[in-house]
Amino acid sequence: MEESSELQSEENKVSNEKNKKRKLKTPAQLKALEDFYNEHKYPTEEMKLVLAEELGLTEKQISGWFCHRRLKDKRLMKDEAVANGRQDRSSGVIQDRGSGLGQDSCGSSKHADHRYLDPKEVESHGLYNHELSVADMTHRRRNHYPENVSGVDDTSSESSSFLQERFSQGQDPYDMEPSRHLTPNGALPPLNPKGAVKMGHKPSGYLKVKGEIEHAAITAVRKQLGRHYLEDGPLLGIEFDPLPPGAFECQTADTANEPYSVANPLLSNSPEIFAAKRQPSLSSRYDSYYTKFRSQDSHMEGADFGSLHESDFQDKQDKKACQNIKQRQSLYGYTNNFPGRNTFPDLYEDSTGEASAYNSNKSHRMSTKHGVEGMRSDSASNHSDHYEEKLTVKQKTLMLHGYDNINPKNIQRSEHVKSKPSSSIHNSRVPMDTEERGLSARMAKVH
DNA sequence: TTGTGTTTTATTGCCTCC
DNA sequence: GGAGGCAATAAAACACAA
Numbered sequence: 316m317e318e319s320s321e322l323q324s325e326e327n328k329v330s331n332e333k334n335k336k337r338k339l340k341t342p343a344q345l346k347a348l349e350d351f352y353n354e355h356k357y358p359t360e361e362m363k364l365v366l367a368e369e370l371g372l373t374e375k376q377i378s379g380w381f382c383h384r385r386l387k388d389k390r391l392m393k394d395e396a397v398a399n400g401r402q403d404r405s406s407g408v409i410q411d412r413g414s415g416l417g418q419d420s421c422g423s424s425k426h427a428d429h430r431y432l433d434p435k436e437v438e439s440h441g442l443y444n445h446e447l448s449v450a451d452m453t454h455r456r457r458n459h460y461p462e463n464v465s466g467v468d469d470t471s472s473e474s475s476s477f478l479q480e481r482f483s484q485g486q487d488p489y490d491m492e493p494s495r496h497l498t499p500n501g502a503l504p505p506l507n508p509k510g511a512v513k514m515g516h517k518p519s520g521y522l523k524v525k526g527e528i529e530h531a532a533i534t535a536v537r538k539q540l541g542r543h544y545l546e547d548g549p550l551l552g553i554e555f556d557p558l559p560p561g562a563f564e565c566q567t568a569d570t571a572n573e574p575y576s577v578a579n580p581l582l583s584n585s586p587e588i589f590a591a592k593r594q595p596s597l598s599s600r601y602d603s604y605y606t607k608f609r610s611q612d613s614h615m616e617g618a619d620f621g622s623l624h625e626s627d628f629q630d631k632q633d634k635k636a637c638q639n640i641k642q643r644q645s646l647y648g649y650t651n652n653f654p655g656r657n658t659f660p661d662l663y664e665d666s667t668g669e670a671s672a673y674n675s676n677k678s679h680r681m682s683t684k685h686g687v688e689g690m691r692s693d694s695a696s697n698h699s700d701h702y703e704e705k706l707t708v709k710q711k712t713l714m715l716h717g718y719d720n721i722n723p724k725n726i727q728r729s730e731h732v733k734s735k736p737s738s739s740i741h742n743s744r745v746p747m748d749t750e751e752r753g754l755s756a757r758m759a760k761v762h
Numbered sequence: 763t764t765g766t767g768t769t770t771t772a773t774t775g776c777c778t779c780c
Numbered sequence: 781g782g783a784g785g786c787a788a789t790a791a792a793a794c795a796c797a798a
Contacts (some may be wrong), residue, residue, distance in 0.1 A: 336792065357785085360784090378784085
């Protein structure tokens with residue numbers, strides 16, 4: 316008995332050493348991961364590698380994080396859908412698009428439910444079809460017709476990844492997808508998965524319909540945030556009656572606190588914002604952390620982060636980690652052409668600032684709990700130290716994929732990312748499931 | 763301070779696709 | 781068969797009330 320327990324403890328020891336316990340990601344890391352996730356739900360191996368390198372994590376950790384993040388997203392979507400369903404039932408407003416579809420596909424996973432769910436059937440649902448086309452068209456249209464409408468701010472409303480742009484230059488079949496929203500008669504041509512197959516790649520299994528399901532859920536939520544539709548309306552060419560004063564009061568208030576969302580409607584479409592707004596109970600530490608950040612964001616805009624950080628114990632560490640990201644960001648083509656507005660690099664400045672706030676909010680707790688973070692930051696700083704060497708290699712690698720092209724749109728996008736950590740979701744998340752799979756596939760094939 | 767509930771991270775197994 | 785993804789699970793970290 317003792318022997319077995321000893322053996323067990325030995326095993327535990329080994330496994331513990333192997334696991335070295337779980338380590339929490341630093342705020343900066345989380346921020347970087349979240350931002351990247353907002354742009355790419357399904358990063359390629361290469362992206363993961365780069366990210367891992369930048370953040371001082373392992374690729375496995377990155378993969379795991381993204382995996383869990385997707386699950387979390389899905390869970391939130393599901394909860395949202397359920398909540399909407401309840402709300403709809405009680406209010407008799409929108410009926411259950413999200414919950415119904417969401418539960419079918421997301422809820423009970425890819426295996427049983429998705430397998431036999433014909434995307435075409437999903438697409439053929441009139442309501443769903445319509446709403447997808449409206450909401451989806453909004454950003455897609457912007458995505459692919461950036462030259463229209465409101466000039467500079469229009470491009471600034473682009474929050475989808477520049478990577479997508481980069482890849483779209485390679486004629487991603489899914490980039491053709493907007494055309495299906497933009498048929499001359501305004502009808503929504505059916506999405507033909509087989510067509511996607513023919514075109515070289517397709518979302519697999521669960522992903523075949525996941526995107527559409529999310530569209531439904533997102534659309535349901537969006538619909539309830541009328542503001543987005545008002546803002547997006549003109550771009551759709553649809554005239555909306557102006558909201559009466561006082562309508563959507565909370566959102567109006569939010570809008571007041573979210574100066575960018577007016578100019579950049581896409582910001583407000585972030586599911587994470589939804590999450591923050593809709594379910595305080597569901598909000599994780601992370602969400603509250605971001606909520607804090609958002610609330611601070613306007614105050615911190617243009618603020619002297621240095622002064623904010625100086626008193627922060629983790630500041631230097633995170634800054635170091637962030638430096639890597641910044642360089643990556645520059646590597647990716649995020650540049651700040653808009654003085655006074657922080658862009659992607661500053662996003663990570665923010666993240667450090669955020670880390671500061673986060674940490675300070677937690678008073679000394681974090682300062683004592685994680686020696687780990689120092690270690691990680693050390694590793695990050697090591698990365699930073701060697702970054703320039705790596706940069707050339709990475710640049711070569713990334714440039715192979717067209718990462719080097721800097722597009723003003725991307726610059727604008729980065730502003731969104733900055734001003735709203737999750738802001739890019741609107742553009743990126745919705746089509747990402749399908750698009751990015753394609754992107755990833757292409758990236759992989761390039762190798 | 764402690765107990766409890768929640769969130770996050772890590773691991774494992776299975777499935778699908780190439 | 782390998783790679784990548786999802787789901788389930790366990791455990792650590794954290795938040796919060798008593």
